[in-house]
Amino acid sequence: MSLTLEHFSHPKHPLVLKECDVIADDARCYVCNTSVIASPTYTCSLSSVECQGFYLHKTCAELPTTIRFHKHNQHPLVLLKHPDDSSCDACGEDVKFSYTCQDCQFDVCLICAFQQRVLQHEGHPEHILTLMPRKSLFKCDACSEKAEDSSFVCITCDLCIHKECALSPFTIPAPAFHHHPLHLIYSVPTIHRYFNRNCNICQRRVHTNFWLYYCHKCTYFVHMRCATSSPTSSSLNEIKEEGSHNDEADLIELPLHSEESLFDLIISQCRKLQFQFQGKNKNSTAISPAPDPPIINKHWSHKEHPLVRFQYSTSENDNTEKNYDRRELVCDGCIQPITVFHQSYYACNQCGFFLHSFCATQFPGVLVAGACPPHPQHSLKLYGRSIFYTSTLCEICRYNTNGFYYHCKTCNIKIDIRCAFLPTKIKHISHNHHSLVLRPSSKSVCSVSGKGIKGGVEYGCEICSKFQIRIVCAFYPSKMKHKYDDHPVTLRQPPFFYEGVFYCEICEGQVNNQWWLYHCGECDHSLHNHCLRWIESLKFGRTVELDINDQSHTLTLVLKNHTIDTQPMSKCRYCGKYYVSNLFLECDGCGYLICCPCVIKIKASNKSIHF
Numbered sequence: 001m002s003l004t005l006e007h008f009s010h011p012k013h014p015l016v017l018k019e020c021d022v023i024a025d026d027a028r029c030y031v032c033n034t035s036v037i038a039s040p041t042y043t044c045s046l047s048s049v050e051c052q053g054f055y056l057h058k059t060c061a062e063l064p065t066t067i068r069f070h071k072h073n074q075h076p077l078v079l080l081k082h083p084d085d086s087s088c089d090a091c092g093e094d095v096k097f098s099y100t101c102q103d104c105q106f107d108v109c110l111i112c113a114f115q116q117r118v119l120q121h122e123g124h125p126e127h128i129l130t131l132m133p134r135k136s137l138f139k140c141d142a143c144s145e146k147a148e149d150s151s152f153v154c155i156t157c158d159l160c161i162h163k164e165c166a167l168s169p170f171t172i173p174a175p176a177f178h179h180h181p182l183h184l185i186y187s188v189p190t191i192h193r194y195f196n197r198n199c200n201i202c203q204r205r206v207h208t209n210f211w212l213y214y215c216h217k218c219t220y221f222v223h224m225r226c227a228t229s230s231p232t233s234s235s236l237n238e239i240k241e242e243g244s245h246n247d248e249a250d251l252i253e254l255p256l257h258s259e260e261s262l263f264d265l266i267i268s269q270c271r272k273l274q275f276q277f278q279g280k281n282k283n284s285t286a287i288s289p290a291p292d293p294p295i296i297n298k299h300w301s302h303k304e305h306p307l308v309r310f311q312y313s314t315s316e317n318d319n320t321e322k323n324y325d326r327r328e329l330v331c332d333g334c335i336q337p338i339t340v341f342h343q344s345y346y347a348c349n350q351c352g353f354f355l356h357s358f359c360a361t362q363f364p365g366v367l368v369a370g371a372c373p374p375h376p377q378h379s380l381k382l383y384g385r386s387i388f389y390t391s392t393l394c395e396i397c398r399y400n401t402n403g404f405y406y407h408c409k410t411c412n413i414k415i416d417i418r419c420a421f422l423p424t425k426i427k428h429i430s431h432n433h434h435s436l437v438l439r440p441s442s443k444s445v446c447s448v449s450g451k452g453i454k455g456g457v458e459y460g461c462e463i464c465s466k467f468q469i470r471i472v473c474a475f476y477p478s479k480m481k482h483k484y485d486d487h488p489v490t491l492r493q494p495p496f497f498y499e500g501v502f503y504c505e506i507c508e509g510q511v512n513n514q515w516w517l518y519h520c521g522e523c524d525h526s527l528h529n530h531c532l533r534w535i536e537s538l539k540f541g542r543t544v545e546l547d548i549n550d551q552s553h554t555l556t557l558v559l560k561n562h563t564i565d566t567q568p569m570s571k572c573r574y575c576g577k578y579y580v581s582n583l584f585l586e587c588d589g590c591g592y593l594i595c596c597p598c599v600i601k602i603k604a605s606n607k608s609i610h611f
Contacts, residue, residue: 003016003017004016004017004045005017005042005061007042007056007061008081009030009031009056009081009097010030010044010051010054010056012051013044013045013046013048013051014045015042015043015044015045015056015061016042016043016044016045017040017041017042017058018040018041018042018043026228027041027053027055028055029041029055029056029057029060030054030055030056030096031056031057031060031061031063031096031097031110032057032060032097032109032110032111033095033096034057034111034164034167035169035228036055036057037169037172037175037227037228038169038171038172038173039057039058039059039169040057040058041055041056041057041058042055042056042057042058042061043055043056060110063079063110063114064079065078065079066078066079067079067099067113069099069108069113071090071108072101072104072106072108074104075101075103075104076101077099077100077101077106077108077113078099078100078101078102079097079098079099079100080097080098080099080100081096081097082095082096082097082098082100082107084096086098086107087107088107088108088109088111088112089106089107089108090108090109090112090133091109091111091112091133091134091135091150092134092135093109093111093135093150095107095109095110097109097110098110098113099113111163112133117130117131118130118131119131119152119166121152121166122170122186123142123161123166123184123186123211124154124157124159124161126154126156126157127154127156127157128154129152129153129154129159129161129166130152130153130154130155131150131151131152131163132150132151132152132153133150134150135148135149135150136148136149136151138151138160139160140160140161140162140165141159141160141161141210142161142162142165142166142210142211142224143162143165143210143211143223143224143225144207144210145225147162149162149163149164150162150163151163152166165211165224168184168211168224168228169184170183170184171183171184172213172227175227177200177201177222178200178215178218178220178222178495180215180217180218180220181215182213182214182215182220182222182227183213183214183215183216184211184212184213184214184224185211185212185213185214186210186211187208187209187210187211188206188208188209188212188221189214189216191500191501192219192501193208194501194510194512195510195512195514197221197514198221198450198514199212199221199222199223199226200220200221200222200494200495200514201222201223201226201227202223202226203445203447203466204223206221206223211224212224213227215495216499217497217498217499218494218495218496218497218498219494219495219496219498219513219514220494220495221514251423251425251426251427251435252265252423252426252427253426253427253428253429254426254427254428254429254474254475255428255429255474255475255476255477255478255491256475256477256478257477257478257479258477258478258479258480259336259337259477259480259481260336260337260339260341260342261477262336262418262475262477263331263334263336263337263341263342263356264341265421265423266334266336266417266418266421267358267362269421269422269423270362270363270364270421273364273367273371273372273421274364276371277367277368277370277371292309292344292357292360292361293309294308294309295307295308295309296309296346296360299346299355299360300384301332301333301355301384301404302332302348302351302353302355302384304348304350304351305348305349305350305351305353306348307346307347307348307353307355307360308346308347308348308349309344309345309346309357310344310345310346310347311343311344311345312329312338312339312340312342312343312344312345313343329345329354330354330539330541331345331354331355331356331359331403331539332353332354332355332384332388332402332403332539333355333356333359333360333363333384333403333404333417334356334359334403334404334417334418335401335402335403335416335417335418335537335538335539336356336418338354338356342356342357342358344356344357345357346360351542352541352542352543353542359404359417363382363404363417364382365381365382366379366380366381366382367379367380367382367406367420372406372415372420372421373421373422373423373424373438374396374415374419374420374422374438374457375396375408375411375413375415377408377410377411378408378409378410378411379408380406380407380408380415380420381406381407381409382404382405382406383404383405383406383407383414384403384404384405385402385403387600388402388539388542388544388557389402389542389544389557389583389585389596389599390402390596390600391538391583392405392414392416393414394414394415394416394419394456394537395413395414395415395455395456396415396416396419396422396456396457396471397416397418397419397456397457397470397471397472397537398454398455398456399416399472399537400537400538401416401417401537401538402538402539403416403417403537403539404416404417405417405420406420416537418475418537419471422438422457422471423438424437424438425437425438426459426474428459428469428474429493430447430448430469430493430516431447431461431464431467431469434461434462434463434464435461436459436460436461436467436468436469436474437459437460437461437462438457438458438459439457439458439459439460440457440458441453441454441455441456441457441458442458442460442468443455444466444468446458446468446469446470446473447466447467447468447469448469448473448493448515448516449470449473449515449516449529450512450514450515451470451473453468453470456471457471458470458471459471459474473516473529476491476516476529477491478490478491479491480518480532482505482518482527482532486523487520487522487523488520489518489519489520489525489527489532490518490519490520490521491516491517491518491529492516492517492518492519493516494513494514494515494516496513496519498513501513502517502519502526503526504526504527504528504531505525505526505527506527506528506531506532507528507531507561509528511526511527511528513526516529517529518532538559538583539557540556540557540558540559541556541557542556542557543555543556543557543588544585544599546585546594546599546602546603548574548592548594548602553587553589553590553592554587554588554589555585555586555587555588555592555594555599556585556586556587556588557583557584557585557596558583558584558585558586559581559582559583559584560579560581560582560584560593561580561581570582570584570593571593572584572593572594572595572598573592573593573594574594574595574598574602575595575597575598577595579595582595582596583595583596584596585599
């Protein structure tokens with residue numbers, strides 16, 4: 001087999017044969033105008049600009065110069081190049097090259113000239129498929145899309161398949177957009193039908209019972225059209241190329257390194273805004289700029305009892321201060337953990353109420369107009385929940401919080417501490433070729449979690465119109481420690497080199513590995529993002545004493561979340577209502593479960609609650 005060739009379709013230079021290693025996904029044969037993917041192909045031996053993009057199937061290069069055609073038996077047909085306005089007399093397709101009878105002005109394209117008219121296809125093994133060469137507009141039973149094309153039909157089953165789909169390669173050995181071969185399959189495998197699956201190129205849903213390309217090693221799906229479509233594949237390569245020129249090096253990079261990093265971000269953003277707007281309002285500076293006092297007798301958020309300052313300690317032998325269980329040390333202001341990285345905190349010895357020293361003394365009482373990035377229109381005032389088992393909906397992330405929040409009286413919206421100090425622009429590893437800007441919700445789907453963004457704001461790319469991240473997902477830490485795992489779990493983005501199905505260690509439900517998830521490679525444990533991070537804006541664990549029907553209960557705030565079909569819904573013992581997901585107060589002793597609205601009603605009726 002010769003590696004070089006002289007061919008009349010490219011008389012300027014010799015051609016060189018490449019065995020299935022053509023780089024461009026959208027490469028099409030110059031003669032037959034069909035994809036060259038998975039086919040031995042000739043390209044120009046020179047690297048001149050004018051010859052880039054020239055491809056010639058090896059089979060097309062070896063075509064006979066003269067043939068006989070069944071619809072024009074009276075004369076032989078000769079292979080010739082034609083003007084751009086020529087078309088095939090059999091199928092109507094535009095042609096550059098065709099077999100021609102110059103005496104009769106009859107042209108037939110290469111596909112029609114050699115195409116087998118019956119096809120035994122493994123995608124429909126029951127019957128033979130017959131070629132209908134005339135083009136028509138119809139919905140294909142293979143790819144599910146409408147397109148004008150010739151078709152292969154099964155008369156018995158009334159099945160109609162685009163000719164292009166029927167002749168698609170069974171394997172794409174080296175796609176530019178993925179690191180493993182892709183194989184043509186005829187439905188989504190049963191083990192992956194628990195979730196709706198999306199095409200990894202266009203992100204639109206792949207239908208369960210239609211043909212598609214699939215990598216079983218990564219649970220990677222691609223629409224048939226997307227696998228060979230020039231707009232999707234080439235734009236993907238262009239975007240990656242643009243990413244190498246990103247010069248916004250000073251932007252905050254997400255995901256954050258750890259859970260503790262979010263509080264560091266809140267502090268840095270708060271101080272940055274305080275510096276920018278210093279003196280623009282009498283309340284715009286810190287509430288207490290003086291050194292932190294050892295005791296705060298009546299803090300604005302907890303006037304019932306004094307708050308005592310402590311230093312966080314990991315030593316069990318430290319007797320100089322009260323040693324709280326580390327699991328209790330969550331700040332009631334920002335709802336972030338109190339750790340060794342920010343050791344100073346305040347505690348109420350009677351209520352299990354905690355505040356970072358920064359949260360107790362440094363948050364501005366008022367954010368002047370322009371100081372809150374997600375809501376710059378008006379000034380906002382700082383508030384806190386007086387009853388820990390009630391919560392406030394943050395209008396920015398659309399999550400409830402029982403911590404501190406800022407309130408805009410003009411718009412009557414509330415913003416939790418985390419969202420009040422969001423950066424206006426970030427970089428994120430899931431989309432590292434462009435920065436993401438803070439903008440109103442597009443009411444689309446989050447590009448890393450698959451969850452709907454129904455309101456509030458999001459981080460979105462101004463260049464790639466279909467890329468956006470929910471605020472909550474943007475601040476997932478890259479590593480977390482989970483109580484059921486001896487190793488940190490890592491936030492991982494698809495595709496995953498994993499053959500099989502992931503199950504969540506918390507709820508035992510299946511995890512969709514087409515989206516971001518937390519995974520421990522050493523233990524092979526996986527977790528839903530929402531199972532691991534569900535409580536990030538709510539603090540649980542505080543207790544209240546309540547008399548119900550002359551029986552005293554010590555109730556702890558908990559979340560009951562019905563996540564899988566085998567898990568029963570939670571029932572409030574007081575009102576009898578069942579809940580799929582809700583906040584409850586649960587008795588530590590007897591397990592009595594009561595919903596928070598009922599507790600509020602009891603408190604209002606008999607005043608029997610004591611903190």
